[in-house]
Amino acid sequence: MTASQSLVSLCKAGVKRNGRWLVRNINLDIMRGEIITLIGSNGSGKTSTAKMVLGILSPTEGKIKQDPNIKIGYVPQKLNIDHALPLSVARMMELTEPIGHDAAGQALAEVGMLHMRNAEISTLSGGELQRILLARARARKPDLLVLDEPMQGIDFSAKDAFYCLISAYRDRLNCGILLISHDLHIVMPISDRVLCLNGHICYSGKLQDIATS
């Protein structure tokens, strides 16, 4: 595993905002075909780390190297859905680039939302919106998929199927996946590596190792 193969590589990276370190000393390489899960309590720097990976926050210290041709699909934790903006599900799918009717339809079918294609975004429930967001990010055929708490509002019974789907994306797109979650029990089986954050990386390893420790 050399740095040249990785999609994104953080080296001793840290972010400081308003005199406070949000996160420090992060070493992280994300490869194709790998699912990495970030866990940690509130304020532990999960989202800050993800935002560095995405290039939204630039590190105050350390370095970040992003593959220059990388294509990212992002499912953020929060959205501003304003009723003043008329936005159907179909238009939402093409929010950042044209996707094409068939590709969008296929991605929606995978998350079971094809029947909602013409629905207005502001009328959807939290779980429905979450599914649409995942389908949108996937329909871009990204090299790197970053999912910030993708399970918000998803029914407990549907969570297993949802994780299977994420795992299937990895195989089909051969993309790297960075998953942010507090839901450790279900995340574990599909993660290749788990990073436990608490202002810094306090544990990093394969899932078998974390189970034994």
Added chain:
Amino acid sequence: MLDNFFLRALIGCVGITLAAGPLGCIVVWQRMAYFGDTIAHSALLGVAVAFIFRINMTLSVFIVMFMLVVILLLLQRRQSLSSDSLLGILSHSSLAISLTILSFLPWVRQDLSVYLFGDILSISKLDLLFIWAGGITALLTLIRLWQPLIAATISTDLAQAEGLSPERAKIAFMLLLALIIAIAMKIVGILLITALLILPAATARRLSKTPEQMAVLSAVLGALSAISGLYLSAIADTPSGPSVVVAGFVMFLVSLLPFSQIKKIGQMIKS
């Protein structure tokens, strides 16, 4: 043909509203109405500057607005006050400063209402050129900024992560808005410009399914309110700028009517 002042006003006003409609949609979606008001108010400072240094008014108004946008962005970086308060400070301070300066220029004071409410008679052929060239430039630039602006309305982080540079698009949009306000000032005046941006967009909202539909529709509705407002002002001898805004407001009120229910009642009466 263009020697008829009413025709000049009509062509100028339609040109402005065609550009203001789609820009206004972004203003509504990004909740920038107060920002629009603020830079419009600072236009009066541009008027004062133009009188002091004897330079072209549209140019000086645009320069003053440009500086205001820069100051606003710098203050927002410090994050010690909300944008809302910052806009309030800048809006009324610039208005007060310009009124103070203008008090030293007694000959301007008499025509102050021209800048506040617009004057249809003042539109020259050169103004028409400014309006249409500026309007077309604004629309073409807006088309290029469209995707990042829409994406940023939903989530700035998402737009940036997926490579759309939303911050740059937003700054460019602020300058576009300044451009449109600078050229629209002569027609509706600085106190009513924001209405031209917001009313057609708000009216179009209930009638559209996609952002693109809403943008096109608000341009059309804006042009309609310009035409009907100007005819109203010609017939009833009312001031032109306010008449256009009143026409836009009436359209907005009509759009609020529950059309589907009215249809039902109509059918009931027939049967």
